[in-house]
Amino acid sequence: MAGKVAFVTGAGSxxxxxxxxLFASRGYLVALVDITEAGLRETEAMIRDAGGDCASFTCxxxxxxSVKAAVTSAVARFGRIDAAFNAAGIxxxxxxxxxxxxxxxxxxxIGIDLTGVWHCMRHLIPQMLGQGGGAIVNCASTAGxxxxxxxxxxxxxxxxxVGLTKAAALEYASQGLRINAVCPGMIMTPKTQTGAMxxxxxxxxxxxxxxxxxxxxxxxxxxxxxxxxxxxxxxxQAIVVDGAITSR
Numbered sequence: 001m002a003g004k005v006a007f008v009t010g011a012g013s014x015x016x017x018x019x020x021x022l023f024a025s026r027g028y029l030v031a032l033v034d035i036t037e038a039g040l041r042e043t044e045a046m047i048r049d050a051g052g053d054c055a056s057f058t059c060x061x062x063x064x065x066s067v068k069a070a071v072t073s074a075v076a077r078f079g080r081i082d083a084a085f086n087a088a089g090i091x092x093x094x095x096x097x098x099x100x101x102x103x104x105x106x107x108x109x110i111g112i113d114l115t116g117v118w119h120c121m122r123h124l125i126p127q128m129l130g131q132g133g134g135a136i137v138n139c140a141s142t143a144g145x146x147x148x149x150x151x152x153x154x155x156x157x158x159x160x161x162v163g164l165t166k167a168a169a170l171e172y173a174s175q176g177l178r179i180n181a182v183c184p185g186m187i188m189t190p191k192t193q194t195g196a197m198x199x200x201x202x203x204x205x206x207x208x209x210x211x212x213x214x215x216x217x218x219x220x221x222x223x224x225x226x227x228x229x230x231x232x233x234x235x236x237q238a239i240v241v242d243g244a245i246t247s248r
Contacts, residue, residue: 008032068123096152
């Protein structure tokens with residue numbers, strides 16, 4: 001994949017960082033996109049230390065103008081975008097019944113996790129069509145393919161990501177553009193390691209047939225496959241990577 005360009009949001013930590021590092025290890029030039037500059041610098045240093053090539057672009061995916069600027073800057077830097085992973089997202093408030101979800105939390109989660117993905121797609125798609133094709137993978141969740149109690153806004157956003165992915169795949173499949181989603185289970189990231197999440201994580205590990213949390217690189221492996229030449233007939237799918245927890 002030498003010379004191909006990957007665009008990764010949420011690249012400053014967690015699944016985004018793990019996937020960006022994996023893209024770089026496979027020879028991609030990587031546009032690192034995140035709202036947190038410090039996280040971007042850390043990821044950039046990791047990739048460069050491993051011999052990869054990348055550039056960082058600070059971006060708030062909830063702001064359409066910010067996304068447009070990041071895509072434009074990435075193309076100016078690398079010349080094209082062949083693969084994109086829209087991984088930026090937040091969990092929002094947890095442990096609340098749907099009627100108790102605050103209005104602020106609802107709008108923030110939907111704005112980042114769903115509208116943010118749409119912002120990215122609406123600027124990535126014209127770029128990829130203009131260069132003759134490409135592959136986009138959106139980050140949904142197991143909460144996007146089944147009900148997830150006590151996180152209504154997050155579940156609604158992730159279901160929306162799956163629906164948006166399928167709609168766009170139908171629209172652009174004949175134009176050389178592949179669009180899929182990946183649906184992670186519980187993954188070992190900074191967000192899942194906070195004290196407030198410990199009891200939830202412990203229970204989820206018990207409920208997971210594989211008996212452990214996933215690693216960011218395991219999601220990254222699915223993303224790279226979806227973007228690669230071995231998945232050219234895979235369109236509009238929501239690939240679950242969760243240690244079989246949704247197979248029950």
